[in-house]
Amino acid sequence: MNIRELARRSGVSTATVSRALNDRAEVSEATRERIRRLASELGYAPNEPARTLVRRRSDTIGLIWDSGQEAQGLHNPFLLGLLSAVRTALSEADYHLMLLTTPAADDPDASYLQAVRRHNLEGVIVLTTPPDDRCLRVLAASDVPCAGIDTAFTGPHTVRVSSDNAAGAEAAVEHLHTLGHRRIATITGPLHLPPAAERLAGYRRACERLGLAVPEEYVVEGDFFLDSGQRAGDRLLALGEPPTAIFAAGDQMAIGAMHAAADLNLSVPRDLAVVGFDDIDAAALVRPSLSTVAQDQRALGEAAVAALRGLLDGPDLTPRSERTVSATPRIVPTRLLVRGSSRPGA
Known part of the structure; x- marks a missing residue:
C-alpha cells in the first residue's frame, strides 16, 4: 500500500492525501477523516525518509x-x-x-x-x-x-x-546538623561533572553557614558507584576522629558507606548517620532505608x-x-x- 494506491481508492489526488495526512488546512475535515480512516483500514504508513526529504523535518x-x-x-x-x-x-x-x-x-x-x-x-x-x-x-x-x-x-x-544540586546538598547537611551531628563528611562524585561539583559546593556552603569545620580528609571523591562509596567509607571511618555522619552525592555511594559501617559493626544511624542523593529504587529497599535527596526524573x-x-x-x-x-x-x-x-x- 503506497500513497498512489491510497489516493486511487480515496478518489482524490496524491497531493490531497498528503495534505490530509499532514493536517493541512486546504483539505476539508470530512475528507481528512475519510482518508485517515481508509489509511488505517488499509494499513498505510507514510514513507518516513521520503517525508523527511519533502518536509525537511525528521521529528x-x-x-x-x-x-x-x-x-x-x-x-x-x-x-x-x-x-x-x-x-x-x-x-x-x-x-x-x-x-x-x-x-x-x-x-x-x-x-x-x-x-x-x-x-x-x-x-x-x-x-x-x-x-x-x-x-x-x-x-x-x-x-x-x-x-x-x-x-x-x-x-x-x-x-x-x-x-537544584546545591540546594539539595545544603538540605542534607542541615538535616544532619539538626540531629546534632557536628562531624559531617562527604563523598563526592567525579568533580569534573557539574552535579558533583554543585553538590560539593552546597555541602561546603551549608557547613560554613552552620559553623562546621571541614577537615580536608572529610571530603573524599568517588565515582557515583557502590564500590567507591565503600572505599570512601572505609577511609573516613579509619580516621582518628571519624565523622558521625556522611552525606554522599549519590545513593549508590551512600549504600557503599553503609556497607563500610556494617563491616566495622557500626550501627546506622546510631553510630553513623548517612544521607544520599538521587532516590534510586534501592534507597527504599536497603535496611535501614536510606535517607536521600530526591531528584524528579x-x-x-x-x-x-x-x-x-x-x-x-x-x-x-x-x-x-x-x-x-x-x-x-x-x-x-x-x-x-x-x-x-x-x-x-x-
Whole structure:
C-alpha cells in the first residue's frame, strides 16, 4: 500500500492525501477523516525518509549519553531512569529518539555534528556528558539546538536543565546538623561533572553557614558507584576522629558507606548517620532505608524536552548566526526524604 494506491481508492489526488495526512488546512475535515480512516483500514504508513526529504523535518531528536562510558552508564539506575523519562517526554511530544554513539577516537573527522546532519536530526539532548569532549564542543558551537541535562556545555543554541544540586546538598547537611551531628563528611562524585561539583559546593556552603569545620580528609571523591562509596567509607571511618555522619552525592555511594559501617559493626544511624542523593529504587529497599535527596526524573525529562522545543519552535526574530540562547539553566527542585539511615531512634 503506497500513497498512489491510497489516493486511487480515496478518489482524490496524491497531493490531497498528503495534505490530509499532514493536517493541512486546504483539505476539508470530512475528507481528512475519510482518508485517515481508509489509511488505517488499509494499513498505510507514510514513507518516513521520503517525508523527511519533502518536509525537511525528521521529528527525531538525538541523545548523547555519557561520552564514551555508555556501558558504565547502563549500571547507573538513576541515569537509566532519566533516559526513560526523556524517552517518555519525547514520545508525548510526538518525537522519535535516536541514540548517538560516541565517535571513534581514531577518526578525527568523526563527530556528533556529522551524525546530526546525516540523519537530519532536529535537535539533540545531551545527558551528563563532560564539557571537555572535543566532539561535543563542535556540536555546541554549531546551529543545532541542544538541551543538556547536568552538563555544562554552552553554545549559541544550547540550554541547560539541572536539578537544584546545591540546594539539595545544603538540605542534607542541615538535616544532619539538626540531629546534632557536628562531624559531617562527604563523598563526592567525579568533580569534573557539574552535579558533583554543585553538590560539593552546597555541602561546603551549608557547613560554613552552620559553623562546621571541614577537615580536608572529610571530603573524599568517588565515582557515583557502590564500590567507591565503600572505599570512601572505609577511609573516613579509619580516621582518628571519624565523622558521625556522611552525606554522599549519590545513593549508590551512600549504600557503599553503609556497607563500610556494617563491616566495622557500626550501627546506622546510631553510630553513623548517612544521607544520599538521587532516590534510586534501592534507597527504599536497603535496611535501614536510606535517607536521600530526591531528584524528579520525570520533571527533568519534561524540562529538557520543553527547553529543546522552545529552541525549535520559538520565534526566530534574528538570524541564527546572531541569535544566542541564555546560559541560565532551568532548575528542577529537589526534596529531602528522611528515612531510617538518619532518623532518630531508627
